[in-house]
Amino acid sequence: PLQSPGLMFRKALNFRYAVGAFNVNNMEMLQGIVEAARALRSPVILQVSAGARKYAGHDYLVKMVEAAATTDVPIALHLDHGADFEICKAAIDGGFNSVMIDGSHHGFEENIRLTRRVVDYADERGVFVEAELGQLAGVEDDVSAEHSVFTDPDQAVEFVHRTGCHSLAVAIGTSHGAYKFKGAARLDFERLSRIHTLMPGYPLVLHGASSVPAALIEEANRYGAKIEDAQGIPEEMLREATTMGVAKINIDTDLRLAAVMALRRAMAGNPAEFDPRKFFGPVRDAIREIVQHKMKNVLGSAGRA
Protein backbone atom coordinates (compact mmCIF):
# COMPACT_ATOMS: atom_id res chain seq x y z
CA PRO A 1 0.00 0.00 0.00
CA LEU A 2 1.04 3.61 -0.53
CA GLN A 3 2.11 5.76 2.38
CA SER A 4 1.01 9.38 2.72
CA PRO A 5 3.75 12.01 2.34
CA GLY A 6 2.30 13.70 5.44
CA LEU A 7 3.63 10.89 7.59
CA MET A 8 6.96 10.82 5.78
CA PHE A 9 7.43 14.57 6.17
CA ARG A 10 6.65 14.64 9.88
CA LYS A 11 9.49 12.19 10.48
CA ALA A 12 11.76 13.97 8.04
CA LEU A 13 11.27 17.34 9.74
CA ASN A 14 11.87 15.84 13.16
CA PHE A 15 15.15 14.29 12.11
CA ARG A 16 16.18 16.96 9.57
CA TYR A 17 16.37 15.00 6.39
CA ALA A 18 14.36 15.19 3.17
CA VAL A 19 12.43 12.65 1.15
CA GLY A 20 13.47 12.45 -2.48
CA ALA A 21 10.75 12.85 -5.09
CA PHE A 22 11.88 11.28 -8.32
CA ASN A 23 10.07 11.60 -11.65
CA VAL A 24 9.03 8.35 -13.30
CA ASN A 25 8.27 7.82 -16.98
CA ASN A 26 9.10 4.18 -17.66
CA MET A 27 9.56 0.84 -15.98
CA GLU A 28 13.34 0.58 -15.75
CA MET A 29 13.80 4.01 -14.18
CA LEU A 30 10.99 3.35 -11.72
CA GLN A 31 12.57 0.02 -10.80
CA GLY A 32 15.98 1.63 -10.33
CA ILE A 33 14.51 4.17 -7.90
CA VAL A 34 12.61 1.55 -5.92
CA GLU A 35 15.60 -0.82 -5.80
CA ALA A 36 17.62 2.03 -4.27
CA ALA A 37 14.94 2.78 -1.67
CA ARG A 38 14.71 -0.88 -0.78
CA ALA A 39 18.46 -1.40 -0.54
CA LEU A 40 18.90 1.62 1.72
CA ARG A 41 15.65 1.38 3.71
CA SER A 42 14.60 4.85 2.59
CA PRO A 43 11.15 6.37 2.08
CA VAL A 44 10.60 7.61 -1.48
CA ILE A 45 8.09 9.61 -3.52
CA LEU A 46 7.45 8.57 -7.11
CA GLN A 47 6.16 11.54 -9.03
CA VAL A 48 4.43 11.68 -12.36
CA SER A 49 4.17 14.78 -14.55
CA ALA A 50 1.48 15.52 -17.11
CA GLY A 51 4.13 14.65 -19.69
CA ALA A 52 4.73 11.28 -18.04
CA ARG A 53 1.02 10.48 -18.05
CA LYS A 54 0.94 11.34 -21.72
CA TYR A 55 4.07 9.30 -22.48
CA ALA A 56 3.45 6.13 -20.49
CA GLY A 57 -0.27 6.38 -19.80
CA HIS A 58 -1.93 6.87 -16.43
CA ASP A 59 -2.91 3.22 -15.97
CA TYR A 60 0.53 1.84 -16.79
CA LEU A 61 2.17 4.18 -14.32
CA VAL A 62 -0.32 3.48 -11.53
CA LYS A 63 -0.07 -0.29 -12.03
CA MET A 64 3.71 -0.22 -12.05
CA VAL A 65 3.77 1.83 -8.87
CA GLU A 66 1.26 -0.57 -7.32
CA ALA A 67 3.65 -3.41 -8.12
CA ALA A 68 6.50 -1.44 -6.55
CA ALA A 69 4.48 -0.59 -3.45
CA THR A 70 4.20 -4.22 -2.39
CA THR A 71 7.63 -3.66 -0.83
CA ASP A 72 7.90 -2.64 2.82
CA VAL A 73 9.56 0.76 2.36
CA PRO A 74 7.20 3.76 2.34
CA ILE A 75 6.27 4.79 -1.21
CA ALA A 76 3.97 7.64 -2.26
CA LEU A 77 2.53 8.28 -5.71
CA HIS A 78 2.45 11.99 -6.42
CA LEU A 79 1.20 14.14 -9.31
CA ASP A 80 3.94 16.60 -10.27
CA HIS A 81 2.87 20.11 -11.37
CA GLY A 82 -0.87 19.59 -11.73
CA ALA A 83 -1.91 22.57 -13.86
CA ASP A 84 -5.62 22.66 -13.03
CA PHE A 85 -8.34 21.14 -10.86
CA GLU A 86 -9.29 18.55 -13.48
CA ILE A 87 -5.87 16.88 -13.70
CA CYS A 88 -5.62 16.79 -9.90
CA LYS A 89 -9.07 15.23 -9.69
CA ALA A 90 -8.17 12.66 -12.35
CA ALA A 91 -5.02 11.71 -10.42
CA ILE A 92 -6.89 11.48 -7.10
CA ASP A 93 -9.73 9.45 -8.63
CA GLY A 94 -7.15 7.27 -10.39
CA GLY A 95 -5.16 6.14 -7.36
CA PHE A 96 -2.59 8.84 -6.55
CA ASN A 97 -2.28 9.54 -2.82
CA SER A 98 -0.63 12.92 -3.32
CA VAL A 99 -1.01 15.74 -5.85
CA MET A 100 0.59 19.05 -6.59
CA ILE A 101 -1.64 21.87 -7.71
CA ASP A 102 0.69 24.34 -9.35
CA GLY A 103 -1.06 27.69 -9.41
CA SER A 104 2.22 29.57 -9.13
CA HIS A 105 1.77 31.34 -12.46
CA HIS A 106 -1.60 32.76 -11.39
CA GLY A 107 -2.04 35.83 -9.25
CA PHE A 108 -2.05 35.36 -5.46
CA GLU A 109 -5.85 35.30 -5.06
CA GLU A 110 -6.43 32.99 -8.03
CA ASN A 111 -3.68 30.64 -6.82
CA ILE A 112 -5.44 30.53 -3.43
CA ARG A 113 -8.85 29.89 -5.00
CA LEU A 114 -7.54 27.09 -7.22
CA THR A 115 -5.46 25.48 -4.48
CA ARG A 116 -8.36 25.66 -2.00
CA ARG A 117 -10.60 23.85 -4.47
CA VAL A 118 -8.11 21.00 -4.86
CA VAL A 119 -7.53 20.80 -1.10
CA ASP A 120 -11.29 20.53 -0.48
CA TYR A 121 -11.58 17.66 -2.95
CA ALA A 122 -8.44 15.91 -1.72
CA ASP A 123 -9.20 16.27 2.00
CA GLU A 124 -12.45 14.36 1.61
CA ARG A 125 -10.43 11.50 0.13
CA GLY A 126 -7.41 11.57 2.40
CA VAL A 127 -5.07 12.73 -0.34
CA PHE A 128 -2.06 14.97 0.31
CA VAL A 129 -1.80 18.33 -1.50
CA GLU A 130 1.33 20.28 -2.37
CA ALA A 131 0.97 23.84 -3.67
CA GLU A 132 3.43 26.41 -4.96
CA LEU A 133 3.92 30.08 -4.27
CA GLY A 134 6.52 32.08 -6.15
CA GLN A 135 7.97 31.25 -9.54
CA LEU A 136 11.04 29.33 -10.59
CA ALA A 137 13.03 30.66 -13.52
CA GLY A 138 13.08 28.56 -16.64
CA VAL A 139 10.53 26.15 -17.94
CA GLU A 140 8.09 24.49 -15.62
CA ASP A 141 6.09 22.03 -17.69
CA ASP A 142 3.82 24.38 -19.64
CA VAL A 143 4.50 27.18 -17.24
CA SER A 144 7.43 29.37 -18.11
CA ALA A 145 8.73 32.31 -16.18
CA GLU A 146 11.30 34.69 -17.62
CA HIS A 147 12.60 35.69 -14.25
CA SER A 148 12.01 33.92 -11.01
CA VAL A 149 9.83 35.58 -8.41
CA PHE A 150 11.02 34.44 -5.03
CA THR A 151 8.45 33.41 -2.43
CA ASP A 152 7.45 36.16 -0.01
CA PRO A 153 7.59 34.73 3.54
CA ASP A 154 4.54 36.59 4.88
CA GLN A 155 2.50 35.68 1.81
CA ALA A 156 3.56 32.06 2.28
CA VAL A 157 2.05 32.03 5.76
CA GLU A 158 -1.18 33.61 4.54
CA PHE A 159 -1.30 31.22 1.58
CA VAL A 160 -0.93 28.11 3.72
CA HIS A 161 -3.47 29.42 6.22
CA ARG A 162 -6.09 30.27 3.62
CA THR A 163 -5.68 27.21 1.37
CA GLY A 164 -5.00 24.49 3.92
CA CYS A 165 -2.41 23.00 1.56
CA HIS A 166 -0.33 20.30 3.22
CA SER A 167 3.08 21.33 1.86
CA LEU A 168 4.41 24.32 -0.03
CA ALA A 169 6.94 24.56 -2.84
CA VAL A 170 8.98 27.72 -2.52
CA ALA A 171 11.09 29.71 -4.96
CA ILE A 172 14.51 30.60 -3.55
CA GLY A 173 16.67 30.39 -6.66
CA THR A 174 16.38 26.82 -7.92
CA SER A 175 15.04 26.16 -11.41
CA HIS A 176 14.14 23.19 -13.56
CA GLY A 177 16.49 21.58 -16.03
CA ALA A 178 20.25 21.30 -16.47
CA TYR A 179 21.15 24.99 -16.80
CA LYS A 180 20.37 26.52 -13.44
CA PHE A 181 23.04 29.19 -13.05
CA LYS A 182 25.13 31.30 -15.39
CA GLY A 183 27.70 32.25 -12.78
CA ALA A 184 28.11 30.94 -9.25
CA ALA A 185 25.28 28.92 -7.71
CA ARG A 186 23.29 30.95 -5.21
CA LEU A 187 20.18 30.20 -3.19
CA ASP A 188 18.34 32.64 -0.94
CA PHE A 189 18.78 30.80 2.37
CA GLU A 190 17.80 33.86 4.36
CA ARG A 191 14.40 33.73 2.72
CA LEU A 192 14.09 29.99 3.26
CA SER A 193 15.08 30.31 6.88
CA ARG A 194 12.52 33.11 7.39
CA ILE A 195 9.73 30.97 5.90
CA HIS A 196 10.78 28.04 8.08
CA THR A 197 10.88 30.24 11.19
CA LEU A 198 7.37 31.53 10.50
CA MET A 199 6.08 27.97 9.96
CA PRO A 200 8.28 25.58 11.91
CA GLY A 201 7.16 22.00 11.50
CA TYR A 202 5.55 22.75 8.14
CA PRO A 203 6.96 20.81 5.16
CA LEU A 204 8.53 22.91 2.41
CA VAL A 205 9.38 21.59 -1.04
CA LEU A 206 12.31 22.34 -3.31
CA HIS A 207 11.68 21.93 -7.02
CA GLY A 208 14.47 22.13 -9.56
CA ALA A 209 16.89 20.52 -7.15
CA SER A 210 19.06 18.40 -9.43
CA SER A 211 22.79 18.78 -8.90
CA VAL A 212 23.77 18.06 -12.52
CA PRO A 213 26.94 16.15 -11.56
CA ALA A 214 29.90 17.18 -13.74
CA ALA A 215 31.14 13.57 -13.85
CA LEU A 216 27.86 12.43 -15.42
CA ILE A 217 28.00 15.14 -18.06
CA GLU A 218 31.62 14.34 -18.89
CA GLU A 219 30.82 10.65 -19.20
CA ALA A 220 27.82 11.31 -21.43
CA ASN A 221 29.84 13.71 -23.59
CA ARG A 222 32.60 11.14 -23.91
CA TYR A 223 30.07 8.79 -25.48
CA GLY A 224 28.69 11.29 -27.95
CA ALA A 225 26.45 13.65 -25.99
CA LYS A 226 26.88 17.38 -26.48
CA ILE A 227 25.81 18.93 -23.21
CA GLU A 228 27.59 22.17 -22.41
CA ASP A 229 27.56 24.75 -19.63
CA ALA A 230 25.20 22.66 -17.54
CA GLN A 231 25.09 23.55 -13.84
CA GLY A 232 22.96 22.36 -10.94
CA ILE A 233 22.45 22.89 -7.22
CA PRO A 234 25.58 21.99 -5.22
CA GLU A 235 24.91 19.05 -2.92
CA GLU A 236 25.95 20.92 0.23
CA MET A 237 23.27 23.52 -0.48
CA LEU A 238 20.64 20.81 -0.63
CA ARG A 239 21.88 19.37 2.65
CA GLU A 240 21.63 22.84 4.17
CA ALA A 241 18.06 23.19 2.90
CA THR A 242 17.07 20.01 4.71
CA THR A 243 17.86 21.78 8.02
CA MET A 244 15.45 24.62 7.14
CA GLY A 245 12.12 22.90 6.73
CA VAL A 246 12.68 21.39 3.29
CA ALA A 247 11.17 17.91 3.58
CA LYS A 248 10.80 17.08 -0.13
CA ILE A 249 13.45 17.50 -2.79
CA ASN A 250 12.47 17.05 -6.44
CA ILE A 251 14.90 15.37 -8.80
CA ASP A 252 14.27 14.65 -12.44
CA THR A 253 17.12 16.07 -14.52
CA ASP A 254 19.84 14.06 -12.72
CA LEU A 255 17.96 10.84 -13.49
CA ARG A 256 17.63 11.85 -17.14
CA LEU A 257 21.37 12.51 -17.30
CA ALA A 258 22.21 9.22 -15.59
CA ALA A 259 19.87 7.28 -17.87
CA VAL A 260 21.14 8.76 -21.10
CA MET A 261 24.77 8.45 -20.02
CA ALA A 262 24.24 4.75 -19.26
CA LEU A 263 22.41 4.19 -22.50
CA ARG A 264 25.09 5.89 -24.59
CA ARG A 265 27.86 3.99 -22.82
CA ALA A 266 26.16 0.62 -23.24
CA MET A 267 25.40 1.24 -26.89
CA ALA A 268 28.89 2.50 -27.69
CA GLY A 269 30.42 -0.58 -26.08
CA ASN A 270 28.17 -3.14 -27.80
CA PRO A 271 27.64 -2.20 -31.45
CA ALA A 272 26.75 -5.77 -32.43
CA GLU A 273 24.18 -6.16 -29.67
CA PHE A 274 20.49 -5.72 -30.41
CA ASP A 275 18.78 -7.11 -27.33
CA PRO A 276 17.24 -3.96 -25.80
CA ARG A 277 17.58 -5.47 -22.33
CA LYS A 278 21.35 -5.13 -22.68
CA PHE A 279 20.80 -1.38 -22.95
CA PHE A 280 17.87 -0.71 -20.65
CA GLY A 281 19.35 -2.90 -17.90
CA PRO A 282 22.36 -0.58 -17.50
CA VAL A 283 19.91 2.36 -17.38
CA ARG A 284 18.16 0.73 -14.43
CA ASP A 285 21.53 0.12 -12.73
CA ALA A 286 22.64 3.73 -13.26
CA ILE A 287 19.38 5.04 -11.79
CA ARG A 288 19.75 2.81 -8.75
CA GLU A 289 23.26 4.10 -8.22
CA ILE A 290 22.48 7.79 -8.46
CA VAL A 291 19.35 7.49 -6.30
CA GLN A 292 21.33 5.60 -3.65
CA HIS A 293 23.92 8.37 -3.71
CA LYS A 294 21.17 10.98 -3.18
CA MET A 295 19.54 9.09 -0.33
CA LYS A 296 22.82 8.48 1.47
CA ASN A 297 24.79 11.63 0.83
CA VAL A 298 22.32 14.40 0.00
CA LEU A 299 18.83 13.71 1.37
CA GLY A 300 19.83 11.83 4.51
CA SER A 301 16.82 9.55 4.08
CA ALA A 302 18.77 6.27 4.07
CA GLY A 303 17.83 4.06 7.00
CA ARG A 304 14.68 6.07 7.77
CA ALA A 305 12.11 3.64 6.34
Ligand code: G3H
Ligand atom coordinates in the same frame (compact mmCIF):
# COMPACT_ATOMS: atom_id res chain seq x y z
O1 G3H B 1 9.10 19.85 -13.49
C1 G3H B 1 9.25 19.20 -14.52
C2 G3H B 1 9.73 17.80 -14.42
O2 G3H B 1 11.12 17.76 -14.68
C3 G3H B 1 8.93 16.93 -15.36
O3 G3H B 1 9.25 17.17 -16.69
O4 G3H B 1 7.07 17.60 -17.80
O5 G3H B 1 9.06 16.86 -19.13
O6 G3H B 1 7.90 15.26 -17.59
P1 G3H B 1 8.25 16.70 -17.87
Ligand code: 13P
Ligand atom coordinates in the same frame (compact mmCIF):
# COMPACT_ATOMS: atom_id res chain seq x y z
P1 13P C 1 15.14 19.17 -11.81
O1 13P C 1 14.92 19.60 -13.22
O2 13P C 1 16.16 20.05 -11.14
O3 13P C 1 15.48 17.74 -11.68
O4 13P C 1 13.76 19.42 -11.01
C1 13P C 1 12.72 18.47 -11.09
C2 13P C 1 11.42 18.98 -10.55
O5 13P C 1 11.33 19.98 -9.86
C3 13P C 1 10.22 18.20 -10.88
O6 13P C 1 9.07 18.79 -10.38
Ligand code: ZN
Ligand atom coordinates in the same frame (compact mmCIF):
# COMPACT_ATOMS: atom_id res chain seq x y z
ZN1 ZN D 1 9.10 20.91 -10.43
